[in-house]
Amino acid sequence: MTVVDIHAHVFPEISRAESRLLTGDDEGPWLRTSDGPDAGMMMAGAREYRPVRRTLWDPATRVADLDRLGVDVQVLSSTPLMFGYGLEAERAADWCRMVNSRILTYSSHAPDRLAPLCQVPLQDTEAACTVVSEAVRQGFRGVHIGNHLGDRDLDHGALLEFLTHCAEQDAAVLVHPWDLPAGPRFSRYMLAWLAGMAAETHLTILSLILSGAFEKLPASLRLMFAHGGGSFPYLLGRADNAWHQRDLVRADSPKPPSAYTERFSVDSAVFDPGALRLLVDVMGAERVLLGSDHPFPLGEEEIGGLVRGSALTDDEKAAVLGGNAVRFFGLHHLVKEGAR
Numbered sequence: 053m054t055v056v057d058i059h060a061h062v063f064p065e066i067s068r069a070e071s072r073l074l075t076g077d078d079e080g081p082w083l084r085t086s087d088g089p090d091a092g093m094m095m096a097g098a099r100e101y102r103p104v105r106r107t108l109w110d111p112a113t114r115v116a117d118l119d120r121l122g123v124d125v126q127v128l129s130s131t132p133l134m135f136g137y138g139l140e141a142e143r144a145a146d147w148c149r150m151v152n153s154r155i156l157t158y159s160s161h162a163p164d165r166l167a168p169l170c171q172v173p174l175q176d177t178e179a180a181c182t183v184v185s186e187a188v189r190q191g192f193r194g195v196h197i198g199n200h201l202g203d204r205d206l207d208h209g210a211l212l213e214f215l216t217h218c219a220e221q222d223a224a225v226l227v228h229p230w231d232l233p234a235g236p237r238f239s240r241y242m243l244a245w246l247a248g249m250a251a252e253t254h255l256t257i258l259s260l261i262l263s264g265a266f267e268k269l270p271a272s273l274r275l276m277f278a279h280g281g282g283s284f285p286y287l288l289g290r291a292d293n294a295w296h297q298r299d300l301v302r303a304d305s306p307k308p309p310s311a312y313t314e315r316f317s318v319d320s321a322v323f324d325p326g327a328l329r330l331l332v333d334v335m336g337a338e339r340v341l342l343g344s345d346h347p348f349p350l351g352e353e354e355i356g357g358l359v360r361g362s363a364l365t366d367d368e369k370a371a372v373l374g375g376n377a378v379r380f381f382g383l384h385h386l387v388k389e390g391a392r
Contacts, residue, residue, distance in 0.1 A: 054374035054387050057355050058127040058226070059278050059319045059343030063094060063108045063134065064154030074147045076140075081133045083109055094133060101133060107347040111161035117347070118165060121355045124374065125386050126346070128159060129169040129196035132230040137175050137201055144173035148183055156190060164386055169196040169226055177210045181217040193381045194224030194274070198231065199256040206256055207263035219273035224381050228278045229253050245350060253282025258291060261312045264304040271315070274380055278343060280327070281318035285334040288313075317380060319343025320372055321352060325362045337368040341377045 063083050071080035079097030085106075086092075092104040107114045108131075118126055136147045152170045159166040170187035172180040174197055184195050195218060204211060206227070218225050229252035232244040257277060260266055277284075284291075291309040294301045302308075317339040322328055332340050342359060345351030352358060359372050378387050 053370050054125075054378065055123045055356055056125045056127065056342060056374040056377035056381075056383060056387075057123050057344045057346060058276070058341045058377050058381065059321060060126045060128055060346040061108065061131045061348065062114075062128045062155055062158055063092075063104065063131045064151070064158050065109050066151075066154065068095065068097075070150070074143065074150055075136065076143055081131075085109060094131065096133065105347045109158075111158050111166065114347075115162045115165055123355050125165055125167055125377075125383055127167045127169060127193060127226075127377070127381055128155060129226055129228070130155060130171045132198060132228055135171060135198050135230060136173065137198060137231075139173070139175075141173055141176035141179050144175060145179045145183060148173050149186075152183070152187055152190075152192070156192070167193045167381060167383060167386060169194050169224075171196055172214075174198065174211070174214065175201055177213050180214050184214075184218060184223055185221055188221050188223050192223075193383070194218075194226060196226045196228060199227050199229050199252050199277075200231070205259040207259045207265040212265055212268060215269055215273055215275070219270040222272075222382075224274040224276065226276045226278065227253070227256065229256075229282070242350075249279055250282040253277050253279060254284045254287065257281060257284045257316070258309065261291075261309045262295075262301065262305045264306070266312050266315045267306065269315075273315075275316040276341065276380065277316060277318050278321065279318075279345075280320065280322040280331050281335070285318070285331050286327070288334055313339065317341055317376070320359055321345050323352065323358060325358065328358055328362050329364070332364060332368060332372070337364070337371050338376055340372050341380060342373050 066082050068082040071082040082095050084093040084095050094101040094104055107117055134151055136144045148171050155168045159168040170192040172183045174180050229249040232248040238244040238248055288310055295308040313335050319341050321343045344355040356373055359369055
């Protein structure tokens, strides 16, 4: 079977001086590295944000990981800390172009194995459309974006304009939760990641559905949500029930939420066989793609292990492990050259 992991992060080597120069922010993101397999630290200015493995910035180490794990192709996206959505638009565009250039260089180490996604200055629609168009011409397979901008969810008019542009450019869109809920209730036990991420993605999907946004977006838009769609697939029955029972819920959506699952895909990063079976039942096997969150500790260490060991049929496993990703990201040429 072809194995394609569509949810994997990179943080190219960016110095504090480079970050400060482009962002104009002394607290901007950069990468502190030293020798050794686990000798990296994601930084926010002088603050240590998260220790990281060499795979995150060293493509040779990553390809060795993929060989060991039996992964043919990995789709790469930036680490959300790097989005730069709080920057002034011109600085943000310059920052994104630099990050994209580094990701492209990283991917060029093994162009038959590593497929890059760009990032864009989402806070400025015109600039974001320009950057994604440039990136598509440079060979990026799509774009990686956060799930909201402050109080604006993806159903906001400016963000719908950007998503429509992505469809016109045939750029796939991977949506990742970021800027997670904060406060004392989320500060313990990584609850912002364990509960907040799932809630953020659920909120974004329902916002697109209940606002009627999918009625406005081109059907050709290739839209993907990380982490199994958050809590959306597991609470879809509740949303459908609310749509049928309350006119307040269905005011802007002509169809119940379950009617829109064919408009987007999700990754398989749910870490439980029962959850995976439910996810495939809700979304359809053709809309679930292997995603590991590699190389972070909250990701799947044995990439594809959950799918391989699940009760899915052989056809479903083949689709989730790679077949769906080949179609979604247009990777036929990579699989032909790179699959073992």
